[in-house]
Amino acid sequence: xxxxxxxxxxxxxxxxxxxxxxxxxxxxxxxxxxxxxxxxxxxxxxxxxxxxxxxxxxxxxxxxxxxxxxxxxxxxxxxxxxxxxxxxxxxxxxxxxxxxxxxxxxxxxxxxxxxxxxxxxxxxxxxxxxxxxxxxxxxxxxxxxxxxxxxxxxxxxxxxxxxxxxxxxxxxxxxxxxxxxxxxxxxxxxxxxxxxxxxxxxxxxxxxxxxxxxxxxxxxxxxxxxxxxxxxxxxxxxxxxxxxxxxxxxxxxxxxxxxxxxxxxxxxxxxxxxxxxxxxxxxxxxxxxxxxxxxxxxxxxxxxxxxxxxxxxxxxxxxxxxxxxxxxxxxxxxxxxxxxxxxxxxxxxxxxxxxxxxxxxxxxxxxxxxxxxxxxxxxxxxxxxxxxxxxxxxxxxxxxxxxxxxxxxxxxxxxxxxxxxxxxxxxxxxxxxxxxxxxxxx
Amino acid sequence: xxxxxxxxxxxxxxxxxxxxxxxxxxxxxxxxxxxxxxxxxxxxxxxxxxxxxxxxxxxxxxxxxxxxxxxxxxxxxxxxxxxxxxxxxxxxxxxxxxxxxxxxxxxxxxxxxxxxxxxxxxxxxxxxxxxxxxxxxxxxxxxxxxxxxxxxxxxxxxxxxxxxxxxxxxxx
Numbered sequence: 140x141x142x143x144x145x146x147x148x149x150x151x152x153x154x155x156x157x158x159x160x161x162x163x164x165x166x167x168x169x170x171x172x173x174x175x176x177x178x179x180x181x182x183x184x185x186x187x188x189x190x191x192x193x194x195x196x197x198x199x200x201x202x203x204x205x206x207x208x209x210x211x212x213x214x215x216x217x218x219x220x221x222x223x224x225x226x227x228x229x230x231x232x233x234x235x236x237x238x239x240x241x242x243x244x245x246x247x248x249x250x251x252x253x254x255x256x257x258x259x260x261x262x263x264x265x266x267x268x269x270x271x272x273x274x275x276x277x278x279x280x281x282x283x284x285x286x287x288x289x290x291x292x293x294x295x296x297x298x299x300x301x302x303x304x305x306x307x308x309x310x311x312x313x314x315x316x317x318x319x320x321x322x323x324x325x326x327x328x329x330x331x332x333x334x335x336x337x338x339x340x341x342x343x344x345x346x347x348x349x350x351x352x353x354x355x356x357x358x359x360x361x362x363x364x365x366x367x368x369x370x371x372x373x374x375x376x377x378x379x380x381x382x383x384x385x386x387x388x389x390x391x392x393x394x395x396x397x398x399x400x401x402x403x404x405x406x407x408x409x410x411x412x413x414x415x416x417x418x419x420x421x422x423x424x425x426x427x428x429x430x431x432x433x434x435x436x437x438x439x440x441x442x443x444x445x446x447x448x449x450x451x452x453x454x455x456x457x458x459x460x461x462x463x464x465x466x467x468x469x470x471x472x473x474x475x476x477x478x479x480x481x482x483x484x485x486x487x488x489x490x491x492x493x494x495x496x497x498x499x500x501x502x503x504x505x506x507x508x509x510x511x512x513x514x515x516x517x518x519x520x521x522x523x524x525x526x527x528x529x530x531x532x533x534x535x536x537x538x539x540x541x542x543x544x545x546x547x548x549x550x551x552x553x554x555x556x557x558x559x560x561x562x563x564x565x566x567x568x569x570x571x572x573x574x575x576x577x578x579x580x581x
Numbered sequence: 582x583x584x585x586x587x588x589x590x591x592x593x594x595x596x597x598x599x600x601x602x603x604x605x606x607x608x609x610x611x612x613x614x615x616x617x618x619x620x621x622x623x624x625x626x627x628x629x630x631x632x633x634x635x636x637x638x639x640x641x642x643x644x645x646x647x648x649x650x651x652x653x654x655x656x657x658x659x660x661x662x663x664x665x666x667x668x669x670x671x672x673x674x675x676x677x678x679x680x681x682x683x684x685x686x687x688x689x690x691x692x693x694x695x696x697x698x699x700x701x702x703x704x705x706x707x708x709x710x711x712x713x714x715x716x717x718x719x720x721x722x723x724x725x726x727x728x729x730x731x732x733x734x735x736x737x738x739x740x741x742x743x744x745x746x747x748x749x750x751x752x753x
Binding site for chain 1: 691
């Protein structure tokens with residue numbers, strides 16, 4: 140127990156306990172609850188801490204800053220269940236002509252548009268996988284050309300607003316939610332451009348990777364009409380979310396409400412809104428919202444434990460004493476996130492690391508919005524790292540039978556490379572993330 | 582009452598609470614749109630909206646929690662347990678159900694204690710409108726109580742909470 144008097148012993152014990160409980164198969168929310176109860180028994184005066192844990196728990200989710208989370212989820216669910224998502228792809232399909240690798244490009248462009256309309260990485264990947272992989276396999280695309288772009292662009296939803304995860308991160312770290320949402324726009328777009336360049340290079344290097352096939356030529360007006368009908372209106376919804384925040388007309392909560400309303404209005408106009416769609420969308424939103432918020436509620440005492448025991452303060456004191464360059468510290472934090480991401484979900488990763496990393500980032504004088512974005516990037520990458528990156532398994536679920544984890548991970552690898560390039564760009568040019576938040580009218 | 586009827590009523594309760602939870606999400610959505618619309622029309626903002634929406638977040642989470650246990654919707658990491666020999670895995674699962682039941686009962690108890698204490702002194706929760714504080718604790722005895730029952734079903738052999746697949750969980 141002597142170890143439990145030093146900050147590193149306490150921090151290791153608390154974090155280790157949560158991870159160990161998760162690995163034993165305790166549902167994540169209950170793993171956090173168990174760790175809190177055990178931690179409180181040891182460090183916060185035994186059973187006397189229980190009322191405090193209870194109060195912390197109920198107060199942790201009754202905060203206004205979390206309202207955009209269900210709203211962004213509702214928006215994405217409506218977008219999928221109404222079939223509006225498929226229309227985007229159909230319209231894009233007309234635009235790409237007989238380009239080698241066209242379906243890979245369509246995935247990147249369509250996936251980026253998806254990301255601006257939906258806040259859920261998992262749903263995006265599952266949807267694109269189910270829709271595009273069979274088509275690409277049928278056209279003779281090699282596995283890395285079909286699965287790679289989907290895995291890459293699936294993760295974009297986490298960075299490009301509306302991102303429910305960004306709202307959670309900003310609210311936990313107590314930074315400007317609108318700022319973090321908007322900060323993701325440019326890096327997300329750069330990432331999409333890098334993905335397209337990657338596809339171009341892959342097709343150039345190996346002509347058989349994505350064989351060209353003949354497509355019916357669509358006239359200019361047909362293409363324009365399809366875009367105007369099926370892509371442009373979505374642009375209006377995107378403006379509702381991103382534009383209104385930048386212009387300072389709406390708070391993130393209001394923007395989220397209007398984003399969801401926008402999709403609903405489009406669904407009415409396209410006559411695809413049915414009772415069944417509404418029920419499916421609300422029930423899907425409830426599943427994700429309640430699951431995530433229960434984890435937030437369950438982990439509410441965790442950050443207090445880290446602070447109360449001196450673990451956070453000890454870490455920060457250590458970090459200021461060791462003479463490591465801030466960028467090295469950044470890379471260490473980035474690495475820790477990647478390792479955690481190999482076996483746990485994004486929300487848990489955030490809850491474990493935010494109370495430690497954000498005070499540290501503040502001490503290192505990082506801009507916290509910029510740092511939040513770097514964290515989101517790490518969370519995105521860790522979705523596709525083996526052995527347990529969640530998107531890899533979503534992909535195996537929709538890929539042709541016999542596809543191995545190894546093949547999926549290999550397909551994702553070059554896309555992780557692109558994300559790492561964006562990390563370097565963010566370090567060299569912080570303005571990439573901070574330019575748009577700087578324009579925000581507050 | 583026959584057991585069949587009791588079990589039917591109980592299932593109805595779990596689904597019914599989930600429906601209430603879903604309607605609360607709808608209320609959060611409709612409320613924000615109304616609030617903005619009313620304000621843009623030059624009237625006063627809906628004073629009650631933010632307090633009610635905040636409470637809805639907690640209530641919908643707790644009321645849907647038992648339903649999610651039934652749907653295996655609470656995210657769980659299965660990478661290590663899957664590597665265990667089947668007998669150990671089964672024993673481990675039972676231990677986890679038991680732990681979840683005990684934890685839930687612990688929070689039923691403390692939720693109830695806090696609720697009773699707030700009721701007794703008439704404590705108020707100061708938000709955009711003042712709320713009686715006991716309401717804040719009400720979802721704990723209800724939600725965690727039913728979560729305990731749902732894990733009890735797994736403990737006594739009504740199927741398994743585990744899917745036996747890595748990465749089957751949902752996330753954002």
